[in-house]
Amino acid sequence: MSSVPTSFRQQLLGTIPRLRRYARSLLVDASVADDLVQTALERALSHWHQFDQRRDILVWVISIAHNAHMDNLRRGGRLSIVDPQELQAEQDLRGSDPGADVGLRMDLVAALQRLPVEQREPLLLVSVEELSYAECAEVLRIPIGTVMSRISRGRVALRALLDGRSPAPAAQPLRRVV
Amino acid sequence: MSGPFSTPDERDDALSAWLDGELPPERRAQVEAWLHEHPEEAARVRLWAADRDALRARLAPGATEPVPDRLQQLVWQHAPEAAPPWWQGRGQWAAALAVFVLGGLAGAGATWRLQPARPVLAQAGGSGNSSWVQRAALAHSVYVPEQRHPVEVAVAGKTAEESRAQEDHLSRWLTRRLNVPVKLFDLREQGYELVGGRLLPDGAGAGPGAQLMYQASGGSTRVTVYLRKPDEAAPTAFRYERDGDVGLFYWVEAGTGYALAGSLPREQLLALAEAIYRQQPAAASAPK
16 A cells, blocks of 8 residues: 555556646646646655546546646636746747747637636647546536536637637636636 | 527537537437527537637647656656555554565665666667657557547548548548658558548657558557658668557658557567558659
8 A cells, every 4th residue: 555556657657648738738838837747646646545446547637737736826826827928938939930830829829828727727628638528527526517618618718819809808808707 | 599598608508518529419409400590600619619629739749749757757766755654553663664675665666667668769770760769659659549539530431432532531631741652551451440540740840740540340459550751861671669568660661651559469560560561652763
């Protein structure tokens, strides 16, 4: 019980590529994202005996990452992690890549980061990680109906941002998160 | 609000859940019928679908990056301190003994583990070669377990004709994007059906790579073929590497780099590699 089984470590290793992808989608900044990944892995290793082998380990680990992220936001006293300078840097970086579909991708990343985290997380989990609503509900520990409405609000808000219809949340607040 | 929805929010929730395939059959049929009569709403849903695809295209390739050593070592070496030791309250001797025994075991485990972490792929034919073979192995491990979206373009159609059209489309698309002729190999004789393919980023400075996925007929075993335009210096030898339970055959021939990956015994994988080798397109212009 005290020592982490090798099989569990192997399972956990297998989740890292997708865990990192999720953290990066959520946080943009790669080093901040890797810090989150590290925290999630450490917590998973410390609580390995709580993992029910009948469950999907990826869902379990992403759920740990979600909790860690929420802890960070609470600690920082921020509801949203949008840092305009970071965003600009990211945009410059993308903009300098001659091969990239510059306009669309840049706008997409910027718009995504402006969604409230309550919408961004389920939207990413379902769109990019291809989790079901049920798995998403498990990760976020909210009812499936809430997952459904947060995703649809997220889609409406993202589209509005991409259309340039709601440039600043202050000027035209996004709809309340259910 | 008329129709099957009582509020605009309820409507949006249903449309969005429909897009994600999350509605029960009856409700789905209802929503589809409604969308049929409301083309402007259908257009809105299509935009959401385009946004979802763009998000996926932009962010999904992130999972093919190699895992940094730092994180691998963290997982192998981490010895949790937070968990209460089971010997607590059993006296000093028991505690001392447990620390000694467990420490020894953990230490031995860590050393043994760290050495062969990624032995073969790390040394596969020099730096230029290893990285793309690694990407092929990673792309294999990322997409093979996918249940719902194993490939970007699936070839299965309702009719043979439809499947053929999909295959043509896939082959043309990948050929255009990779700038090398992409042929869809027929592995049915070896018992594998083509599932489809996807485009993948292939490292800095390189064009994209492609992954073709095959599944055992009537089974769940999948193998993938990674294709790319090779670097000038890439060695052409036919090579075999093993990483955990994933085996890889890779080679460069007629201006295309190939890597076949699968969790199969070496002999079985070799039979597939040979079938691919026999079918690969001949050199359009033999490089001198």
